[in-house]
Amino acid sequence: MEGTLLNSGVSLQFYIILATIIFCIGVLGVMIRRNAIIILMCVELMLNAVNLLMVAFSNYHGKGDGQIFVFFIMVVAAAEATVGLSILVLLYRNRKTVDIGLFNKLKD
């Protein structure tokens, strides 16, 4: 794996490191931030980190199926974002806030 160059001329390990960093940013963002919209964006960030890995490994193995799978993930993420955002809109109309620290109804 070491020093293996992909088609773009960058070796695989950099892709892995980048994806890990993006994923960690996403996870931390979900855990730390309180604004629901930013949390949704962080979720997208995590998904895209995975997508990046997929494409990189697909290229590395010389097979196309990983890249095709990415399209599926993007579609699902889009759908998920739609649903998530619409829930947020409704929440905002009810509570006049998007601060998830105040949304602790799950406890009941």
Added chain:
Amino acid sequence: MSIQQLLPLLLLFPLIGAFINGTAGKKLPKIVAGSLATLMTFVSFLIALTIFLNLDQPVRSLLFTMIDIDSLHLDAALYADNLSMWMTLIITGVGSLIHLFSMGYMSHDKGYYKFFTYLNLFIFSMLILVLGSNYFMLFFGWEGVGICSYLLIGFHYDDEQKGLLNGLAARKAFIMNRIGDLGLLIGLFLMLLSFGTLEYEQVSRMVLVDKILPNGNMLFAITICLFIGATGKSAQIPLFTWLPDAMAGPTPVSALIHAATMVTAGIFLVVRSNYLFHYAPFTREIILYIGLATSIVAAFIALRQNDIKKVLAYSTVSQLGLIFVALGLEAYTTAIFHVTTHAFFKALLFLGSGSVIHAMSGEQDIRKMGGLKDKIRITHITFLIGTLAISGFPLFSGFYSKDEILGYAFGHSLTIYILLVISVTMTAIYMFRLYFVVFHGTFRDSKDVEHHVHESPLSMTLPLMVLAVLSVIGGVLNLPGIFLHGSGTHFLNNLLNKNVAGLDQIHNVHPDHTTTLILMGVAVAICLTTLFISSIVYKKKGSVPSEDAQLSAWETFSNKKMYWDELYDILFVKPIEWFSKVFYTIVDSFILSGIIEGVVRTVAFSGDIVRKWQTGKVNSYILWMVFGIIGFITYYLIKL
């Protein structure tokens, strides 16, 4: 019709009677309900008589197959030989008379139809018991008569004063019988294990013809278990205390079930299995001594009882003990002979006491009676005949049957003979005491009661008269060889030896004529002496049984039933109650409750802890999730 077709009919009639009275009896007039039940039993008697007269070979009549699998084949079949038909004749014959008596005796009772339902059901069960072709059918009938006995002892369970006591007496009888039944059931299982069948015919063929016998221990186990069953039903030590309490039932019930028929079931069982007992001499020894002990103990207790029915109840126990002595001596036909005569005179005595109680407006204490001989003449004469018969007065039925048993005992060992003579003497003493105290002297209850004393109606006196005649001439059934030579003697012996499996192979040696004469002389002397002394004590001097407080030590001992109930209370009831308490406090409330409550507390406690993690905040959930994922990853990385 052939015998095979008649046999089921014999059973069917009492069942029909029970069914009609049980379903529609409430709406029927009393006279119809009573007559129906009596008629059904009597028809059974006539059928039994027909079969009996035409029976040469044992007849088996298959009703249906109950169980048919590889290891077990059980038929519901009926089996008629001279033994079962003889028992059937006693049951239906004496049964019809007692049904007739009950029509008068129970006429004021509101549960009239119920009474006759139970009575007919009892006859049906008893017939199954004696006519069944295998031990399972016997067991079926055995349980049937048990439940009828229970229902009839507790018949007046709603009585205002004695209702609870009646219920308790019924329960006691049932539980005591259950103990015996358990023995019988185990015996049957063991028998199935060693013979592979419960059919009388097959078992007897295996034992008598093929000589296939289980080993000694197994045979001992089987016979002793059967005998335990018999001690329960036939009220022998140690399971006899239920019978005197069973007198809580109406008097005809005491006469039919607890004197004439049901209590002889144990004797029937032993006689039926005689070929097994023949090869189990140790069991026979046990039977002999248990019978002897029961006979003496019960006779002793009867000496100072003041309830007219209690005296007769203990007398029944004592007589049954006597019969078991005969069984222990392998004098099976003699045992059946005494069962027969006992059925006559004990049914007579019980019905007579019923007639007395009826006349006394329900009073049972003999200390309050007295001088009844001119007021209720027929009852008096018949009761006297019964008393003479049971005491062994010469030429009465009891004289012959009792003498035969004494004869065999004498042939076996002098000690046993002497002990039996003591028992027989006590029998004569308490019976004459009972007779003189009730019928002679002066009337001791209130004027009010005296005014009411009246002779019973014909439906009650007729059975008394018939039974009295039978009690007098019953001895003809089995005359000893001493009076007549050749035909006519030992009728019952020959009859039962003819086609009953096993009995035909046992040839008891009758004592020679001189010995028989001497023994008879002794018996007559005892009876007459007791009669003489009793008549002086109770008739001439007119003494009355003293009140409980004035009794001497041995009298109290007898009056308190030798403290058997108290003994059982200490031996069984108290320890069980004590164990229950221990188990309740330690096992139940401490261990079991402890475990269950411990589980509850643990769940509640852990719930309290876990609940704190459920903040409802999405962030913290995700935090835990991430920790989890990191944990997994770390784990697998380390594992790699």
